[in-house]
Amino acid sequence: xxxxxxxxxxxxxxxxxxxxxxxxxxxxxxxxxxxxxxxxxxxxxxxxxxxxxxxxxxxxxxxxxxxxxxxxxxxxxxxxxxxxxxxxxxxxxxxxxxxxxxxxxxxxxxxxxxxxxxxxxxxxxxxxxxxxxxxxxxxxxxxxxxxxxxxxxxxxxxxxxxxxxxxxxxxxxxxxxxxxxxxxxxxxxxxxxxxxxxxxxxxxxxxxxxxxxxxxxxxxxxxxxxxxxxxxxxxxxxxxxxxxxxxxxxxxxxxxxxx
Amino acid sequence: xxxxxxxxxxxxxxxxxxxxxxxxxxxxxxxxxxxxxxxxxxxxxxxxxxxxxxxxxxxxxxxxxxxxxxxxxxxxxxxxxxxxxxxxxxxxxxxxxxxxxxxxxxxxxxxxxxxxxxxxxxxxxxxxxxxxxxxxxxxxxxxxxxxxxxxxxxxxxxxxxxxxxxxxxxxxxxxxxxxxxxxxxxxxxxxxxxxxxxxxxxxxxxxxxxxxxxxxxxxxxxxxxxxxxxxxxxxxxxxxxxxxxxxxxxxxxxxxxxxxxxxxxxxxxxxxxxxxxxxxxxxxxxxxxxxxxxxxxxxxxxxxxxxxxxxxxxxxxxxxxxxxxxxxxxxxxx
Ligand SMILES: Nc1ncnc2c1ncn2[C@@H]1O[C@H](COP(=O)(O)OP(=O)(O)O)[C@@H](O)[C@H]1O
Ligand SMILES: [Mg+2]
Numbered sequence: 001x002x003x004x005x006x007x008x009x010x011x012x013x014x015x016x017x018x019x020x021x022x023x024x025x026x027x028x029x030x031x032x033x034x035x036x037x038x039x040x041x042x043x044x045x046x047x048x049x050x051x052x053x054x055x056x057x058x059x060x061x062x063x064x065x066x067x068x069x070x071x072x073x074x075x076x077x078x079x080x081x082x083x084x085x086x087x088x089x090x091x092x093x094x095x096x097x098x099x100x101x102x103x104x105x106x107x108x109x110x111x112x113x114x115x116x117x118x119x120x121x122x123x124x125x126x127x128x129x130x131x132x133x134x135x136x137x138x139x140x141x142x143x144x145x146x147x148x149x150x151x152x153x154x155x156x157x158x159x160x161x162x163x164x165x166x167x168x169x170x171x172x173x174x175x176x177x178x179x180x181x182x183x184x185x186x187x188x189x190x191x192x193x194x195x196x197x198x199x200x201x202x203x204x205x206x207x208x209x210x211x212x213x214x215x216x217x218x219x220x221x222x223x224x225x226x227x228x229x230x231x232x233x234x235x236x237x238x239x240x241x242x243x244x245x246x247x248x249x250x251x252x253x254x255x256x257x258x259x
Numbered sequence: 260x261x262x263x264x265x266x267x268x269x270x271x272x273x274x275x276x277x278x279x280x281x282x283x284x285x286x287x288x289x290x291x292x293x294x295x296x297x298x299x300x301x302x303x304x305x306x307x308x309x310x311x312x313x314x315x316x317x318x319x320x321x322x323x324x325x326x327x328x329x330x331x332x333x334x335x336x337x338x339x340x341x342x343x344x345x346x347x348x349x350x351x352x353x354x355x356x357x358x359x360x361x362x363x364x365x366x367x368x369x370x371x372x373x374x375x376x377x378x379x380x381x382x383x384x385x386x387x388x389x390x391x392x393x394x395x396x397x398x399x400x401x402x403x404x405x406x407x408x409x410x411x412x413x414x415x416x417x418x419x420x421x422x423x424x425x426x427x428x429x430x431x432x433x434x435x436x437x438x439x440x441x442x443x444x445x446x447x448x449x450x451x452x453x454x455x456x457x458x459x460x461x462x463x464x465x466x467x468x469x470x471x472x473x474x475x476x477x478x479x480x481x482x483x484x485x486x487x488x489x490x491x492x493x494x495x496x497x498x499x500x501x502x503x504x505x506x507x508x509x510x511x512x513x514x515x516x517x518x519x520x521x522x523x524x525x526x527x528x529x530x531x532x533x534x535x536x537x538x539x540x541x542x543x544x545x546x547x548x549x550x551x552x553x554x555x556x557x558x559x560x561x562x563x564x565x566x567x568x569x570x571x572x573x574x575x576x577x578x579x580x581x582x583x584x585x586x587x588x589x590x591x592x593x
Contacts, residue, residue, distance in 0.1 A: 058479065077481070078478070078479050078480075078481055079481030082481055088479075090479060092475075094473070094475060094476035094479045094480070095473065095476055096468070096469045096472040096473040096476050096477065096539065097472060097473065097539075098468060098472040098539040098540045099465070099468060099469055099472060099539075103465055103469075107465075107466075107469055107476070107477070107480040107482070108466075108477075108480035108481040108482045109480075109481075110462040110465065112462075121460075121461075122460075122461045122462070122463070123460045123461065124460055124461060124462060124465070
């Protein structure tokens with residue numbers, strides 16, 4: 001294993017998580033470096049989502065440690081991770097369809113009005129949140145006519161855009177995306193690829209969980225391969241082929257701990 | 260602000276204006292408001308006793324108690340819950356207020372506060388069972404309905420009269436033009452406005468919608484859905500206590516038999532007002548309109564001399580229509 005590198009943003013070692021008899025994580029290691037897009041791939045049930053949930057505070061691992069910028073952290077809930085600058089776009093997006101775009105972006109982080117209207121009457125500063133929303137969305141070049149549209153009326157790609165914009169707006173350290181193109185068509189997937197690039201351009205490292213090999217090989221700087229609840233390899237897309245990656249993923253090929 | 264606004268297909272003028280009308284009709288409250296206006300027009304053509312200030316004041320009188328209960332019911336239904344216990348909780352609260360003041364000599368203001376505390380406690384109990392024990396709201400409130408009913412009837416079976424004026428004060432009237440208006444109706448309207456403001460303008464209000472719409476997303480957004488749900492049911496319980504006070508003011512007695520159909524009546528008002536039983540969509544002012552629709556139908560049919568069972572029949576049909584619209588539009592959304 002590598003020692004602590006100076007540019008390690010998020011690192012985990014020996015993560016274990018049981019669900020009853022199922023071992024979802026079986027001593028998984030993980031490392032994300034600054035400024036990179038790290039893809040996480042693996043077969044169904046390899047523990048990708050569980051790994052991501054542990055890193056984002058959505059579940060608490062039974063064993064193992066997580067380090068953020070070199071410091072040991074304990075996340076008890078998603079809010080803990082968010083407070084430390086880790087934002088997640090969940091596989092099922094976790095948006096509220098009846099709420100509008102602005103409300104979804106600011107859900108749980110609403111801005112109150114200044115003065116007595118905010119402190120006593122607890123009124124929200126909708127104008128300011130709306131202005132910020134328009135800025136976040138146009139920063140990522142997401143074209144939507146009205147930010148007061150319910151998210152339920154958007155296309156899949158646009159919804160993804162809202163979820164990504166929310167994460168990118170508030171993330172200080174890491175953006176995590178679980179299967180961001182799983183539910184999308186070809187054209188909308190291209191839009192998401194652009195989104196992910198935009199996020200990296202802003203200097204945020206991205207963890208990208210995906211089944212979509214061409215997407216992974218196009219975007220990722222490094223690829224973490226998960227198998228049976230562990231990290232079995234970390235490869236660079238320019239040194240390995242997609243066929244190699246799939247072979248490692250399914251256990252047909254072994255890699256000597258090459259990171 | 261208007262860069263990169265692509266992706267939308269251009270629409271013809273016709274499409275846009277048709278979409279505009281459709282949009283207007285789906286604005287919260289517009290459908291129920293139209294239904295209310297049509298019903299009023301209809302009854303105005305049927306009987307000339309209908310369209311008078313005095314009769315409107317009467318309709319509002321008849322709507323106050325259920326209308327107030329329906330505010331709490333709206334909060335709960337917005338979270339995708341339901342409350343079957345509210346009528347019985349209200350009855351318990353009102354009997355306790357009346358009994359303490361009349362039979363135990365408790366100063367009326369304290370009697371009222373104790374009654375409010377008890378209905379709020381019932382709300383918190385409901386909320387805790389829903390949020391902490393994760394039982395379905397339907398079952399929880401069916402249980403507490405029976406508990407509240409039993410406690411009320413064990414406590415006493417006969418009505419309490421000769422209430423002090425402090426407790427029945429809200430039944431007093433003032434006149435506006437020629438029309439006598441009770442303070443109780445003003446109280447109901449004020450609670451509607453407060454609820455409307457809170458739901459629209461505060462984080463708590465927006466979280467009520469969010470948790471009904473997608474509880475998991477709300478949790479992942481870092482909101483304590485447990486605390487939120489308990490506070491919603493608790494607030495509803497408090498409102499039921501006020502409904503109990505309005506009930507006493509209207510009937511001038513504490514009645515252990517009161518409120519037996521109020522749960523379904525309040526749900527009817529909420530649904531007719533356009534709030535979705537699936538949670539996350541709706542508007543508390545719609546509920547006020549929903550309550551008035553029921554009131555206007557009952558009153559209008561009565562003025563036309565139609566037997567009361569037909570009024571119940573019509574209410575039932577209206578509810579099914581409203582739920583169908585809800586179901587239909589929800590399917591369209593998802
Ligand atoms: N909440 C849960 N309860 C029970 N089993 C779970 C739960 N979450 C995941 N699992 C199980 O853990 C294993 C890993 O799941 P997951 O992390 O979702 O894998 P992946 O995202 O790689 O497909 C699977 O066998 C899955 O069925
Ligand atoms: Mg998964």
